[in-house]
Amino acid sequence: MVDTAAMEKLRNSKRISDVNPDDYDVIFLAGGWGAAYDLAQSGELADVITRANAAGKILGSVCHGALGLVSAKGIDGAPLVAGRRVTGVTDAQIKSFGIAITPKHPETELRKMGAIFEAQHAWRDYFATHTTIDGNLVTGQNQNSGYETSHRILEKLATQRNA
Structure with missing residues (x-):
């Protein structure tokens, strides 16, 4: 990379x-295919997500970033997402993107942990977007949901600060 400032930050x-997590107001997990290889595992x-939730x-x-919620625990020690409404990239979207080879898929993994998985579907399904809010969890279905999801997070943050 030619961007020395960016390289310094990466290093x-x-x-x-x-x-x-006490140093942050929001913990945000960006998606991308790479997240399927390490976030859930x-x-x-x-531990960081569990402490942040507590x-x-x-x-x-957003998207595959939801895999970072899979192994976290709620205050009661149960899976953080159990019984909670969440979203992430769907199994159908993963198939339509041609990336089913990835080891972990958000819809599958979240459902295994007892999440109430929500999503929108469309004729061109990879364009279907959705944002779900359940308490302190704000999740977006895919990369096209980033704008709405970030705005919902900022709204929650503003509400907390004004309370």
Whole structure:
């Protein structure tokens, strides 16, 4: 990369185990295919998300980022997403994108953990978007849901700060 400022930030990025959720108002998990290879399997990330949830932080995700919620625990020790409304990229969208080879799929993994998985469907399904809010969880179906999801997170943050 030619961008020296960006390269410096990459060289000095924090390890997830060094992240203190108390230093943040929102923990946001961006998606992308790479997330299918490590977010659900990371015990360190699960610990950060579990602690952030216990502190009442807003937890957001879009697309495959929802996999970062899969291994986290709620205050009661049950899976964080159990009985909660969430969304992420659907199994049908993964198939239409031609990326079913990825090891973890949000819809499948979230349902396994007891989540109430919500999604929109359309004729050109990979364009269907949806944002779900359940308490401190704000999740977006896919990359096209990023705009709405980020606005819902900012609205929640503003409401909390004005309370």
